[in-house]
Amino acid sequence: MAAPDVAAPPDRFDLEVETLIIGAGACGLVAALAAHETDQDVLLIEADxxxxxxxxxSAGLIPAPGTRFQRDAGIDDSPDLFARDIQAKAHGENDPDLVQAMADTVGPVIEWLADTHGLPFSLVADFDYPGHSRRRMHGLPSRSGRELIDALRTRVETLDIPLICDRRATxxxxQGSRMAGAQLTLPDGSTETVGCDRLILACNGFGGNRAMVSEHMAEIDNAIWFGHDGNRGEAVQWGHALGARTRHLGAYQGHGNVAHPHGILITWATVTEGGIQVxxxxxxxxxxxxxxxxAARAVLKQPDGIAWVVFDARIAEIARQFEDFKNAENQGAVLNDETLDGLAxxxxxxxxxxxxxxxxxxADGSDxxxxxxxxxxxxxxxxAVKVTGxxxxxxxxxxxxxNTAKVCKTSGGGFDNLYAAGGAACGVSGKGDSGYLSGNGLLAAVTLGFIAGRRL
Structure with a gap:
């Protein structure tokens, strides 16, 4: 398939809509729901x-402060406290206005998804995530991203918001600072064109593009790719061609607790509740x-890029609220024994x-x-579970x-009608991997998706 590019608009389009959204992950689906509420004519396209x-x-967990779910659990939290936690983890490397906008927006978005769209969110209230000074992770019952994406898609379909799959924007x-539309490529190689008044890029990042990973984050180049293969970097490539500003292209989320060779995410609760890695x-x-x-880099530096996460039955019981952990147990990735010698x-x-x-x-203090x-x-x-990075x-x-999710230009100002959200936009994880605070990915997806969708 040809590399994504930018061209002058054709004389006519096969179809025209008000708002075209490229990508139907959580970001694009939230943007579509938000745009629909403002009576926009929306088309959501998806490559898969x-x-x-x-x-x-993912585990489908979204950090949000000041929600009614927290209040019901007796947790006192606020957007300002959440913003401080984000900046502390990222060593102050984020745009403070972007951090504050996300921190202010995410709580209302969670309650909107729950109250208006019926998503059964609940608070993860039985363990802490590193860097969060309050328990603020919200998820659906299975604690799985698959359930989240299916619930959002169901709402889009129920509301008759047009969603067309097997269409990759290429x-x-x-025309200058204004987007006119996009060309879509079908599985058989044929193409069709869609004109639009607004264009929202919700097509995620570039982790599936090994050349871009090597260029911007060589230290993680030898890690297994645990993301979606469709994350090919089109948003950044289009941005470069259009003269858009990019930021923190060396930032990423790794994970050092992926069961090997099973390829199943083992929740970090196995560590935060008292487990260790050896x-x-x-x-x-x-x-x-x-x-x-x-942890991804730390584990990959070990012999053969392998480690073992060691915990106990008490911690395993907490971990079983996650569907991934139960799958790991079912596949034999979790080893158990009554003694350490037996486990060895x-x-x-x-x-x-x-x-x-x-x-x-x-028992107390530091090691x-x-x-x-x-x-x-x-x-x-x-x-114990054998893991890799x-x-x-x-x-x-x-x-x-x-405030608008409009894409900024290298020459100053912004594009008239081009928006980016989720992994297509710069998030709030600083410059590398250590700035990633648990949930930052879905935080950027639902907040910027909501902001871009609502913006007229």
Whole structure:
């Protein structure tokens, strides 16, 4: 397939709409619902046979402060506190206005999706995510992104918002600062054109484009790609051709807790609730409390790029609220034993080293790696999963106006009618991987998608 490009508009289009949205992940679906409420004529296109994207591969959790779900749980939170948490994790590298816009918007969006569209959100109230000073993760019952994407798609279909799949946008039509439409390529190679008054790019990032990954984030080039293969970087490539500003193209979300060779995400609750990671020598190698994004590089630096996450039955019970963890158990990825010696035998880890790694965990205070403790000690029966590091999705992209989601121009100002959201836009994860705060991907998807959709 030809590389995405930009051209002058044709004399006529096969179809014309008011708002064209490219990409039907969580971002595009939320944008479509928001645009529909303002009586816009909307067309949502998707390259896959059914909507999926990075959302379907995630746990589907969205961080939001000040919601009624938090209040019902007795949690006092605010957008300003959430904004401080985001900036603290990203070392102050984010655009503060963008951070504040997302922090202010996400709570109302969660309640809008719940109250207007019937999505059964609930608060994850039984464990903490690194960097969040409050429990503010919201998800659907199965705690899976697949359920989230299916629920959003169901609402789009119920409201008769046009959604056409098997259409990949390969060309944008533009006249100066104004977008005129897009060319879509069908599976058989034929094309059709759609003219529009507004164009929203919700086509995610570029993690599936290995050349772009090597160029912008070579340190994660050897990680397995755990995102959606459709994330090919069209938004950034179109942006370069149009003269759009990009920012933080080296930012990404990794994950150092992907079951190997099963390829199943193991929730980071296995660590935050008191578990540890050891390498194939049975030794701990870093402060696991830093976050699962940084864990990808830490794990990949170990022999063969492999580690074992070690936890216990108490933690496993917490992890079972996630569909992925239950799948990992069903596929035999989670090993169990009543003793550490028995677990060492099943994992092939040196028994002495494994016992030392577990028994060296202090009851309180910090350990040799600087990790603070105060959780129950690991106790029989013990559990372990072999894991590796993975690249989940990129966090840099087109720079947008925080209040409108309009794409900014390198020459100053913004495009008249071009918007970017979700992975197509620069998020709030700083410049690299360590700035990623849990949930940042879906945070950018639902907030910027909502803002772009509502903007007339």
């Amino acid at each position: 046979a059914v909507p999926s994207g990075s959302t379907a591969l 060309r944008l039509f533009a 390498n194939t020598h049975g030794n701990r190698f870093w402060n696991e409390a830093q976050g699962y994004s940084e 035998h099943k994992t092939g880890l040196p028994a002495d080293a494994l016992r030392e790694a577990v028994t060296d965990i202090p 040799a790696f600087g990790r603070m403790w105060g959780l129950p000690a690991l106790a029989p029966p013990f559990c 993975a690249l989940f999705h990129t966090q840099g992209g087109l720079e947008v106006d925080p």
